[in-house]
Amino acid sequence: MSELRTITIDEVAQHSDEESCWIIIHGKVYDVTKFLEEHPGGAEVITQMAGLDSTAEFDDVGHSKDAMEMAKEYLIGQLPEDEVAEVKALVPPTPAQPVAKPSAMKEFLTSSTFANIWIPTTMGIGIYVFYKCVLKSQAVSVY
Numbered sequence: 001m002s003e004l005r006t007i008t009i010d011e012v013a014q015h016s017d018e019e020s021c022w023i024i025i026h027g028k029v030y031d032v033t034k035f036l037e038e039h040p041g042g043a044e045v046i047t048q049m050a051g052l053d054s055t056a057e058f059d060d061v062g063h064s065k066d067a068m069e070m071a072k073e074y075l076i077g078q079l080p081e082d083e084v085a086e087v088k089a090l091v092p093p094t095p096a097q098p099v100a101k102p103s104a105m106k107e108f109l110t111s112s113t114f115a116n117i118w119i120p121t122t123m124g125i126g127i128y129v130f131y132k133c134v135l136k137s138q139a140v141s142v143y
């Protein structure tokens with residue numbers, strides 16, 4: 001396969017409508033102008049990304065292997081190395097999912113200490129207080 005032409009982000013940006021529609025996916029540049037009408041997801045989703053990096057959008061759809069193969073037909077070039085890094089910095093492929101740390105309260109409420117000790121103890125105190133109140137009211141009614 002012949003060397004891919006190096007195409008800058010600025011050059012891609014000049015092809016930003018349905019007359020000439022270039023998109024960037026994973027650092028590669030695709031001229032999808034002729035593909036717009038054929039695109040199973042519709043022309044509009046792509047024209048919205050015309051002239052831009054649409055890696056995240058492309059990946060989010062979960063395009064099939066066939067779609068990836070199909071894309072090769074429209075490949076016209078690749079971004080210079082430094083611009084690939086730039087695009088990645090702008091749109092992190094998968095932003096690191098912060099491991100949601102449960103709050104101290106949530107951690108306590110879901111802990112076995114809470115379930116095994118605090119729930120029965122609280123229930124016991126509740127029942128004790130309840131009976132005390134009942135006995136007290138009975139004592140009042142007797143006298």
Ligand code: HEM
Pocket residue numbers: 023030032039040041042045046049054057058061062063064065066067068070071074
């Ligand atoms: C060269 C570029 C592209 C090719 C060859 C392509 C190809 C395809 C193909 C073959 C499908 C049918 C489903 C599948 O086989 O995955 C599809 C669906 C779709 N594509 Fe693309 N696509 C491209 C770019 C894009 C871009 C840049 C976007 C978004 C900005 C996009 C959004 C969608 C959506 C929303 C669907 C519909 C998914 C569904 O109905 O479940 N595509 N595309």
